[in-house]
Amino acid sequence: MLRDLRRDLQAGLCALLRERFSIDHTPVIEIPPRRELGDLASPVALHLARELRRKPREIAEDLRSGFELPAPVERLTVEGPGYLNFFLDRRAAVVRLLETDPLSPLEPAEQSGKVAERSGKVAERSGKVIVEHTNINPNKAAHIGHLRNAVLGDILVRGHRALGHATEVQNYIDDTGVQLADVVVGFFDLRGETVAEVARHGEPFDYLCWDLYSEVGRWYEQDSERLKLRRATLHELESGAGERAELGRLIARRIVDRHLRTMARLGVGYDLVTRESEILRLEFFRTAFEKLHESGAVRLETEGKNQGCWVMPLSDSDAFQGLEDADKVIIRSDGTVTYVGKDIAYQLWKFGLLGRDFEYRRFEGWPQLWETAADGGDGAGEHPPFGRGSLVVNVIDARQSYLQKIVRAGLEALGHEEEAARSVHFAYEMVSLSPQTARALGYLGEGADDQRLEMSGRKGIGVKADDLLDQLEAKSREEISQRNRDLDGAELDRLARQIATAALRYFMVRATTTRVIAFDLEEALSFEGDSGPYLQYSLVRAKNILRRLDESGLASAPDPDVLRAADAGHWSEDLWDLAFTGAQVEQVVTKAVDTLELSLIARCAVDLAQKFHAVYHKHPILQEEDAHLRTVRLAALHVFRRSLRALCHLIGVVEPDRM
DSSP, X not given: OHHHHHHHHHHHHHHHHXXXXXXXXXXXXXXXXXXGGOSEEEOHHHHHHHHHTSOHHHHHHHHHHHOOOOTTEEEEEEETTTEEEEEEOHHHHHHHHHHSOTTOOOOGGGOOEEEEOTTSOEEEEOSOEEEEOOOOOTTXXXXXXXXXXXXXXXXXXXXXXXXXXXXXXEEEEOTTSHHHHHHHHIIIIIXXXXXXXXXXXXXXXXXXXXXXXXXXXXXXXXXXXXXXXXXXXXXXXXHTOSHHHHHHHHHHHHHHHHHHHHHHXXXXXXXXXXXXXXXXXXXXXXXXXXHHHHHTOOEEOOSSTTTTOEEEOOTTSGGGTTOSOOOEEEEOTTSOBOHHHHHHHHHHHHTTOSSOOOEEEEOTTOTTOEXXXXXXXXXXXXXXXXXXXXXXXXXXXXXXXXXXXHHHHHHHHTTOHHHHHTEEEEOOOOEEEOHHHHHHTTSSOTTSOSOOBOOBTTTTBSOBHHHHHHHHHHHHXXXXXXXXXTOOHHHHHHHHHHHHHHHHHHHHHHSOTTSOEEEOHHHHTOSSSSSHHHHHHHHHHHHHHHHHHHHTTOOSSOOHHHXXXXXXXXXXXXXXXXXXHHHTHHHHHHHHHHHTOTHHHHHHHHHHHHHHHHHHTTSOSTTOOOHHHHHXXXXXXXXXXXXXXXHHHHHTOOOOSOO
């Protein structure tokens, strides 16, 4: 409703500006800081004062006198130095709100917008959006840091889809990298196990590899000559031939399956698993390298520390000014390809610029998921049309900002400047544990310093994602069992999972992505305040009100005719504030998606819940005898509930049956 109304106000003012002043200008329509200044406002007169050489208030008065108010605008005033302030007929506005979805998909003609990068550049959005997230190295179990990546990526995908944008989710697997090579070395050289022996290891296989990965690191430190085994393994992984490559494929597949199961616990899913090995075996990289070579974007170094390497010289680029060494190695002197080289090829494919495509097959055990293949696949003609995005968002932590700049530089060097502008790095800071949670999980002793636990995968120090989820579910189960002693085991387990998921997902998105966050179990699971369970509690409370209305034989849905006939005075400021905040959901989600500041969604959700709790006791519905007043309060409740449910769906907070 609010989106359509803003569009109508803009169109009306545009027409009036052409008529009165012969000027083409699209005015800003905004929400004033205080309700007494109106529900919507426009500073258009202030923006045009210099151009029209008139006082802003004179321009505003001129526009007010000739403006035809669209429904449900009730009146228009001029305030302050020349603001146009619009006041809504609250009864008519709420009727319209109840007739539309809080996040109704945009019409195809409206499916364009802008996504602002952290650098301030802006990229047009139209067509398909490709979001790449999670991207865990297939060498060990997922940890708490991976959860922030997956949750942020999943919420961004949900936001795009809620706004009507065709969106594809990709999970990139580095199955030719150093981390996997080290686990292969661990099984093959350190432990002397064959492929068949590794295949017989039981679950959790990713936990076994977690310990082995750190063990290999210590083994290397004892004799640096052993690092030659890593290099030999990397060559086999890239070529795809040999027993080490076969072992690498087995390890990667088993661990990726475990990662998928971990993320499924949080409601995170994917459309396509892309494998780095196929980028090499299908000669994606060779094709991309030939393009870079022909354009002069890479050169072979004949001396210095990069002798024998193919590098991308970037010292002349504005984005890399001031760096001591701005040349990035694309192919090492031993012929192996660096991460960034393969990622340039991958980015070209995402935009449909490579001239090549993967083969595809369904991922075994996951019927709705596809994976890339290099052996003909099994779904020719059946798989969805992957790739060819118009906007590509890579969700990768802030430490990878330099490499993401190089990927964009590679596209620019090939003349794909528009696609480079539409290559967006969604950066975020890291996750640690609060001292209290670190102690609760056994990572800090009682006498340890009061500091956050820093993670190190190489040293084996970190919080496995499944361990954290298990702990959250256990604490949720304990809390719910105390509140609901009549629940059976299955119901208790289901509620515990829902609450644990809400707690973790909300905690990961509530802070701005520029902040390092310290995860705290007690804070995340709180049923009051800034938490996922608090949102669930708010939804359950609203649902219980409607249930009691049904049980009392009263209408649990507002009658539009009664609502229109209600006295305007029935809409107290706090009730209207609750309803109008609910009306802003789509605007908030659009801004969050466009700016990549997804914490705006969490802030809106908790603000909405707090407003509901503030009016809950002041405006009872069940006991109210005045039918019109009861209907007004019921309408505000419905707007709140529908709006909060929409926001919770985006965050991934499930509405439970009870709390």
